Amino acid sequence: MNGQELLKQHISKTATLTDEQFDYFFSHFTLLSFKKGQTIISEGDEVDCEYFVVSGCLKAFFINDDIKMYILQFAMSTWWTSDYNALYSHSRATINVDCITDAEVLCLKSADREKLCAEIHQVEHFFRWRTNRGYVASQKRLLSFMNNDAKKRYEELLTLYPELYNLVPKHLIAAYLGITRETLSRLYNGR
Amino acid sequence: MNGQELLKQHISKTATLTDEQFDYFFSHFTLLSFKKGQTIISEGDEVDCEYFVVSGCLKAFFINDDIKMYILQFAMSTWWTSDYNALYSHSRATINVDCITDAEVLCLKSADREKLCAEIHQVEHFFRWRTNRGYVASQKRLLSFMNNDAKKRYEELLTLYPELYNLVPKHLIAAYLGITRETLSRLYNGR
């Protein structure tokens, strides 16, 4: 499915747009192609876009002072990603986004999103619900962090997104779970 | 400040409503008073409201199988709280909300929120931004969990919300930080 159809179908689950409204909405997006390993947002960048993933897999991650990486989010087809903190507070990026595989994304400028939200009530409705879902997912992950040990979180992740198992290297899975690659290795090989 | 003024001022930071629109909006809220220790949402309840805190302090928390408590959110004046997972997925509550101190809250039914969002574009705008902020805060807390040890998270919490120090017992602070009360006690008394 191409990006336009994918986005149309994605939005129609939450909001009702006429064909003309959708075409107008879609006209604000730019299709970008990236190769595996390419960077989309770097720490320190001015962030003014968010991204709807058409194909491939991205990661949004944070690098701490000890150069350890923590993955905030994997983003696959129909997922949205950006540095929402920077985007919302108009500050510089503190997280990075890059490509785990070759990827195609639809880029929407923040100013355009706000314009579209103001112009088309249903677009604002869509973004409210999208963020709702993100918020709930984020709270669930937080709870999982507090309540479950690394093994349980690993199993939970693979239950929720089995496609990740073959798609992303294990040291990235570890970085998502908040543990080291060594510990992850020991979890599924006995001890 | 009374609840109506507080809510009006709170909303005006994000959305522009006429006085008539605000009065109509406000007419959907119910003022409720609770005593310290009273429960607002219990696990298993049907959840159909969210709450705007006028005064006092609430906690939203999860109890695991070992009867250990994890606090998802403290909620003080001008904060919103509920079991948003249950609210949006129309499922039963998996978290609890109760009162750390005597509290006054404004209750908004989910059905009314959706109605108001559909009727008044600026109301939908307000709720989109409110959830945005919640989402960003939740991601920050997630990062803090992965990147910082308990001591740093404790200092971070007190920097962000110094009023909590005198307001809530330390075992609740521990439950928010995801550690035991013993560990928290050892953090600020030297070892």
Add this chain to the structure above:
DNA sequence: CCTGCGATGTGATGTATGTCACATAATTAA
């Protein structure tokens, strides 16, 4: 087809935090 580097496995050891047990201080209820 090499060659080199990124990804993974595994042992030895260190450390933060949990668990359990008990003492004491501070609130709340009667």
Add this chain to the structure above:
DNA sequence: TTAATTATGTGACATACATCACATCGCAGG
């Protein structure tokens, strides 16, 4: 005020996970 409950402190010990060091494996580029 007294009694009961809840909150807090502290020691001894257990455990999950990190760290560091090194070995192996597999794949990508020259």
